[in-house]
Amino acid sequence: MSTQPSHFPASKASFETFRPRLLGLAYRLLGSSTDAEDLVQDAWLRWHQADRSAIRDLEAWLVTATTRLGIDRLRSARAERSSYPGPWLPEPLSIDDAPGPEQQADVSSQVSLAFLALLEKLGPEERAAFLLKELFEYDYAQVAELLEHSEANCRQMVHRARTRLQAERPRFAVTPDRHRALLERFMHAVQRGDREAIAGLLDANARLVSDGGGKVASASRPLQGGERIARLYWALARRLRLTVQVDLRIGAVNGELALLRFHDGRLHSISTITVDGDRITQVLSVVNPDKLHAHG
Numbered sequence: 247m248s249t250q251p252s253h254f255p256a257s258k259a260s261f262e263t264f265r266p267r268l269l270g271l272a273y274r275l276l277g278s279s280t281d282a283e284d285l286v287q288d289a290w291l292r293w294h295q296a297d298r299s300a301i302r303d304l305e306a307w308l309v310t311a312t313t314r315l316g317i318d319r320l321r322s323a324r325a326e327r328s329s330y331p332g333p334w335l336p337e338p339l340s341i342d343d344a345p346g347p348e349q350q351a352d353v354s355s356q357v358s359l360a361f362l363a364l365l366e367k368l369g370p371e372e373r374a375a376f377l378l379k380e381l382f383e384y385d386y387a388q389v390a391e392l393l394e395h396s397e398a399n400c401r402q403m404v405h406r407a408r409t410r411l412q413a414e415r416p417r418f419a420v421t422p423d424r425h426r427a428l429l430e431r432f433m434h435a436v437q438r439g440d441r442e443a444i445a446g447l448l449d450a451n452a453r454l455v456s457d458g459g460g461k462v463a464s465a466s467r468p469l470q471g472g473e474r475i476a477r478l479y480w481a482l483a484r485r486l487r488l489t490v491q492v493d494l495r496i497g498a499v500n501g502e503l504a505l506l507r508f509h510d511g512r513l514h515s516i517s518t519i520t521v522d523g524d525r526i527t528q529v530l531s532v533v534n535p536d537k538l539h540a541h542g
Contacts, residue, residue: 261290264305267382268312274377275316276323277336277362288315309382310392313374320370331460333468335530336362337537338499341516343506345498357500359518359530363455364414368407375400376407416522425521426503430496432519432526433505437494439483441476448472449525459534475529513538 268289272282289312301307327334336359365373371393378384378392379400389404390397420428428447435443452472458464469475486492490509497506497516505517516538520528532538 260304261293261308264308267305268308271309271312271377271382272316273339274357274362274365274381275313275374276319277366279337279339281319281323281337282339285312285315285319306388306392309378313378313392317370317374320373324370331458332464332466333455333457334366335359335455335457335532335537336366338516338532340498340500341504341506341513341538342498343495343513345496345503358502359499359532360520360528361411363530364411367410367414371395372403372407375403376411379404380408416520416527418523420521420523424524425519426496428521428524428526429503429505429519433494433496436479436483436505437492439480439487441480444479445472445476447526448475449522449527452525452527452529454478454529454531456531457534457537459536461535462533464531464533 265286268286269282272285273279276282276285289308292311292315293308296307298304338359339357365376368376375389375393375395378389379386384392386397386400386404389395389400393400395403432444432447435447450472451470452475454465454469454475456464456469465478469478483492486509491511493508493511495506495508497504499516499518502518505519506513507515507517515531515533517529517531519526520530
């Protein structure tokens with residue numbers, strides 16, 4: 247029986263069928279849309295060079311290749327991010343500065359910046375196991391085969407990851423309308439530089455994480471405390487009022503409602519909030535222009 251040579255022209259259409267799924271996995275693994283695109287391209291090259299006559303299940307083969315490449319990339323990324331100037335936050339996959347009226351803050355936690363930031367606390371294989379099981383609905387036997395671990399070990403990894411993530415999620419659910427209302431009030435208070443109003447919306451132990459990547463001014467470490475965060479926004483509003491035209495608007499980041507800040511008409515930063523009950527407990531702000539340039 248003849249076999250298909252490894253240099254046989256690849257069927258682009260068959261690969262493209264699975265590209266969205268592979269991109270979704272790669273983005274959740276790496277937290278960077280740029281790196282996710284590169285990773286999927288590497289998976290394509292690996293597939294292009296493979297003996298496809300030996301591939302019985304193309305989707306499984308591509309997911310396995312993407313996951314294993316992603317784990318390797320995560321290991322090297324950890325070393326890179328340890329020397330990153332200031333806090334590192336995920337790179338937005340999509341930014342919409344004019345979401346329609348149907349857009350609500352009920353985006354699946356699968357792609358919210360807060361969820362992706364939490365995933366950073368997991369080890370590479372633990373992160374992969376959790377994503378494959380919880381979000382991509384692989385069973386433990388499939389996860390074990392893909393990661394080349396025992397089923398028992400994979401169960402332990404997923405359980406550990408689920409426990410760690412659950413411990414840091416909000417205790418009380420909030421409706422999309424409530425989330426939007428708090429974000430709008432926060433936007434107006436920030437626009438005015440109203441320190442008292444900002445503090446009133448923030449939990450006493452609220453946390454602000456700002457990623458400037460060493461390219462623009464931002465907090466060099468996470469800022470803890472509602473009053474401290476309110477003072478920062480107050481000082482920022484006073485300073486910017488004299489130098490640039492600031493425009494704040496409600497937009498969407500990865501489908502989740504977010505605060506978009508424009509300086510002299512150019513996108514400067516995006517911020518998402520985490521709400522627990524009736525207070526904002528976390529603000530994540532991406533200011534690094536390298537993470538926003540594709541959307542500016």
